[in-house]
Amino acid sequence: MIGVDWGTSSFRAYRIGPNGQVLDKASAHSGIMFVENGRFADVLRRTIQPWVNGGERRVLLSGMIGSRQGWVEAPYANCPAGAADLASATIPVTYDGAEVRIIPGVTTEEAGVPEVMRGEETQIIGALAEFGDRGVACMPGSHSKWVRIEGGRITGFSTYMTGEGFAALSGHTILGRMMKVDAPADPDALRQGLARSGDAGGLLRHLFGVRTLGLFGRLSETSAASYLSGLLLGHEVRAALAAHENAGPVVLIGDPKLCGLYADAIAFCGGAARNLAYEAAPAGLHRIGQAVAWAA
């Protein structure tokens, strides 16, 4: 089969063997934000058509390609969501020469507020072996996800706007004037921010410390971004760890550098974490693909 992790900015395709082994890979600068006039089929023709010509007839897509801005909107599946739930909720799209289906995103609700993910569910399914009967995953990013897994299914999750919050606060408030955002990371300042996040007062108060520590010459321009990053990361991690007590070590899935940062922050805040040592999307596409009732 062919699996594609098709996000807002990235497109990664895999030719996957019957045991889940990745036989071939292709990537393109064809995230959905770069595709004009809905010409998604053209992207597939340019990228995976050789594999289709070679006999692969089943294509599974995951990610923002199933959003309102994508090819066809695949309505969110509800929690609990495992491989079979997702497979039975896939949505077909028309493509000449192969059967193409889109994996839906997942939604849940807590305290009257909905949560959504698209693409992350497929990675979770690909990493299920890491969780045993129950566990928790953290998927860092501009909107990071913390995901509860029980009995091989996603049973709940929450989103933290940490990365995008950092960008807005460092780029568009008075704090930005205190820092060189491009300076190399300062691990001491990061830890100082992580420590501060545990004090009383809350994030809105802690933020002002970036300014005052700078005013008094106690936080340099080259360290301030790391301090701010530590503050935000600490607020996320402390809240999320409190919500996932007794769930075992947090499994970090995503960009290795970002996962390393989160692993340190989780350890600093009293939790335990380990990084997934492999890319989870192909295994998820394979596992869900095995559960799909393909026409062909």
Added chain:
Amino acid sequence: MIGVDWGTSSFRAYRIGPNGQVLDKASAHSGIMFVENGRFADVLRRTIQPWVNGGERRVLLSGMIGSRQGWVEAPYANCPAGAADLASATIPVTYDGAEVRIIPGVTTEEAGVPEVMRGEETQIIGALAEFGDRGVACMPGSHSKWVRIEGGRITGFSTYMTGEGFAALSGHTILGRMMKVDAPADPDALRQGLARSGDAGGLLRHLFGVRTLGLFGRLSETSAASYLSGLLLGHEVRAALAAHENAGPVVLIGDPKLCGLYADAIAFCGGAARNLAYEAAPAGLHRIGQAVAWAA
């Protein structure tokens, strides 16, 4: 005497009688950000010179005019800071025909992080009668201040970046796409945000609800800004009320509309508040002015 509340964007001058009564007022579009090449004396010549010519020889300035970006930097006074402490720390500046002094800002430190204010200390001194032996003031703004007052002196305070946080998050994140920022306030959505701020998960998580509630059609474009405002306000007010238990009703000082919003938020979050019904700066300038050891 003459008192001037001279901030970053505003300039308000008062001719003040011996009992503190405001005899005359002048304002100008001459906040320090609008004054070029350090020509601060020119602003006074254009605004208060008639009063000087009429016999007023003592001029006291408060606010950002004493900052590094102002006329002369007046180093911060430490807490506890009362009228006499501030008066003895005033800094003279040269002006032809009158004795002009600048009131310093105030600093304090808690958990290894400094706090600063400039201008607010003068308003607090002007409102001292409201606090009895001890109390707490809240001064809303883009950086709102919560101030502890004991025995007629400022003994501690904290700053929350609520207003500027709102501007950055509504203007420069994906949340901005969910809202019409200029829509009239929606009191129900504001209360919904205030209520949400009391849930577990923290601000970074609650923010994402602005997006998901919008995605699912449960928060309209015209209500989303009020919801976001309620979220941020609720996080500030809950943290600040917890830090000021048993301090009595919060005295709100500042813009009447903003103070009304805070009064509602404080009541919603279980606190008590009342709005100061008058402008506090002239009384503060007068009271500190009485304690200054004027040369003339």
